[in-house]
Amino acid sequence: MNKKISLPLSAPPGTEPEWPGQFDSWLCRLLPVGLPVYMITTKNENGTDNVQLNAWTLLTGRAPAELFLMVLWGGHTLRNALRTGEWVANVAPRSMGDRMFEVVRHNQPETDELAASGLTALPGEAVAASRVAEAVAHFECRLDWHREIAPGVALVAGQVVAASADQAILEGTPEQRVNALDILFYLPSLFNLASARLDGERYASLTPPDAGV
Numbered sequence: 001m002n003k004k005i006s007l008p009l010s011a012p013p014g015t016e017p018e019w020p021g022q023f024d025s026w027l028c029r030l031l032p033v034g035l036p037v038y039m040i041t042t043k044n045e046n047g048t049d050n051v052q053l054n055a056w057t058l059l060t061g062r063a064p065a066e067l068f069l070m071v072l073w074g075g076h077t078l079r080n081a082l083r084t085g086e087w088v089a090n091v092a093p094r095s096m097g098d099r100m101f102e103v104v105r106h107n108q109p110e111t112d113e114l115a116a117s118g119l120t121a122l123p124g125e126a127v128a129a130s131r132v133a134e135a136v137a138h139f140e141c142r143l144d145w146h147r148e149i150a151p152g153v154a155l156v157a158g159q160v161v162a163a164s165a166d167q168a169i170l171e172g173t174p175e176q177r178v179n180a181l182d183i184l185f186y187l188p189s190l191f192n193l194a195s196a197r198l199d200g201e202r203y204a205s206l207t208p209p210d211a212g213v
């Protein structure tokens, strides 16, 4: 049997984060479990599209489905989601490559971040927030409740009121469907307990890597 190592539940004393709050999600820094990357779209007050990359998204299997987001308190996504009560969680495929990071670079308030990032807005089926046409699946949500779970971090629960996906994800063998989804996993900078150092962040996928990312 493999040797089991008990894990510290918070960063060892004396370890310095590179930025405040970096160790708040400590176990994600210790274990390379990977978090699927979503693009969260909301409507700005001036009607333009705001986009956030979000890896702390959880789609639960209950009916009607619930989708949970962990979002930073000061960001535009939380402000818009609470004001409008709506958002879309778009599954960002690995084939989008660098383009998905454009939305982080274009982060001024009231900017049309979809257009500025060279992405295409598709109207939601049930909510005013747009779908990202280049994404491969979309969960349209209405706000259920939100709660501050740590200083500056909110957990937001939404009910999925409409869902859509590319046809290729719904047809073919399981392997073909997984390949069509082409999901990207984010591995935040990993902490090495032996050296007490952080190693750079990584991305992973279920299919072999290509030159796109």
Ligand SMILES: Cc1cc2nc3c(=O)[nH]c(=O)nc-3n(C[C@H](O)[C@H](O)[C@H](O)COP(=O)(O)O)c2cc1C
Pocket (backbone or CB within 6 Å): 037, 050, 051, 052, 053, 054, 055, 056, 057, 070, 071, 072, 074, 075, 076, 077, 078, 103, 104, 105, 107, 186
């Ligand atoms: C791979 C990746 C994952 C991220 N995950 C989250 C997340 O789960 N929650 C969050 O609030 N910010 C997350 N961010 C940071 C936001 O995407 C970034 O700060 C964004 O520009 C803020 O958007 P907003 O002000 O429009 O909400 C992530 C960034 C990257 C690159």
